[in-house]
Amino acid sequence: MPVTLTAFLEGHSDLPQSLKTLIAAMAETCAVIGRTVNLSAVNDLQGALEQENVQGEVQKQLDVIANDIMLEEARWKGMVRGLASEEMDDYVAFDKGDYLLFFDPIDGSSNVDVNGVVGTIFSVLPAPQGDLSLSDFLRPGREQVAAGYAAYGPQTILVLTVGKGVVAFTPDADGVWIQTKTAMTVPSTTREFAINMSNHRHWFPGIQRYIDECVAGKDGPRGADFNMRWLASMVGDVHRILTRGGIFMYPGDTKRAEGKLRLMYEANPIGFLIEQAGGKATNGTTRILDLQPTGLHQRTGVVLGSAEEVARVAEYLSA
Numbered sequence: 001m002p003v004t005l006t007a008f009l010e011g012h013s014d015l016p017q018s019l020k021t022l023i024a025a026m027a028e029t030c031a032v033i034g035r036t037v038n039l040s041a042v043n044d045l046q047g048a049l050e051q052e053n054v055q056g057e058v059q060k061q062l063d064v065i066a067n068d069i070m071l072e073e074a075r076w077k078g079m080v081r082g083l084a085s086e087e088m089d090d091y092v093a094f095d096k097g098d099y100l101l102f103f104d105p106i107d108g109s110s111n112v113d114v115n116g117v118v119g120t121i122f123s124v125l126p127a128p129q130g131d132l133s134l135s136d137f138l139r140p141g142r143e144q145v146a147a148g149y150a151a152y153g154p155q156t157i158l159v160l161t162v163g164k165g166v167v168a169f170t171p172d173a174d175g176v177w178i179q180t181k182t183a184m185t186v187p188s189t190t191r192e193f194a195i196n197m198s199n200h201r202h203w204f205p206g207i208q209r210y211i212d213e214c215v216a217g218k219d220g221p222r223g224a225d226f227n228m229r230w231l232a233s234m235v236g237d238v239h240r241i242l243t244r245g246g247i248f249m250y251p252g253d254t255k256r257a258e259g260k261l262r263l264m265y266e267a268n269p270i271g272f273l274i275e276q277a278g279g280k281a282t283n284g285t286t287r288i289l290d291l292q293p294t295g296l297h298q299r300t301g302v303v304l305g306s307a308e309e310v311a312r313v314a315e316y317l318s319a
């Protein structure tokens with residue numbers, strides 16, 4: 001008998017009911033976003049808008065549509081005290097709720113037009129009692145109580161952690177979320193790396209050394225051939241790593257020392273998942289979940305996946 005998301009949550013009697021309700025609401029919201037993405041060509045919802053978001057990135061129609069879906073207050077029924085999105089300058093406060101919700105409504109949205117995998121990433125922090133201020137949002141990732149993503153690809157899959165490992169669910173023909181993974185794990189070693197190679201000339205020497213050794217293959221210092229993947233979709237690359245291992249890298253470099261990816265709604269939730277699956281997640285040298293945020297949209301370097309490889313990168317960057 002397949003385990004549904006509802007049954008999975010009910011089986012965690014130790015979790016607060018409001019968190020279980022929030023996770024169920026997130027799953028339903030991701031199902032709506034997934035259907036919207038799947039029908040975007042038919043409904044002429046693809047392509048870019050004549051506007052930029054707070055990141056300075058040209059917004060796609062789906063970025064805004066997915067963000068609007070996430071902003072529907074009724075979805076969070078008093079569970080969420082405040083929320084912050086990649087697509088909005090400031091946070092949105094609601095009257096009451098036990099949690100703060102961070103999200104990237106469509107990660108990798110430029111992939112939609114070319115039918116590549118995209119996803120929704122979310123992170124959950126406890127909310128303060130009483131008045132809400134920006135400092136309540138700027139808490140290190142180790143304080144997360146839940147995190148996950150929905151990947152919209154050949155399958156729609158919800159990957160989730162509540163601090164007890166990493167599980168995954170897929171909607172059946174009736175749209176019921178059925179558990180399809182019970183304990184996703186990242187092997188400590190890998191022969192597969194993911195990085196945008198076109199930035200090679202901008203990387204710091206430690207990154208250049210690590211990648212050059214991988215590319216040198218079995219005749220090089222690693223004594224083994226490596227494979228490379230790069231989907232230009234963090235959710236897609238991370239899902240592969242949670243499924244078969246690997247190392248994902250978007251490091252800070254001489255062009256952009258702070259890196260490209262965002263801490264609060266990309267690196268923190270993905271870092272929580274990776275650690276819960278037995279991997280490591282750093283900014284190159286420091287644990288992502290220990291970084292003290294200074295802004296909702298701050299960026300960070302990201303090196304995550306198979307623990308021994310992430311440790312090797314830190315060693316090379318510190319040499």
Ligand code: P6P
Binds near residue numbers: 232
């Ligand atoms: P590049 C998508 O825009 C994203 O934020 C991540 O999902 C992805 O890993 C990265 O940027 C891709 O960046 O520079 O290769 O296009």
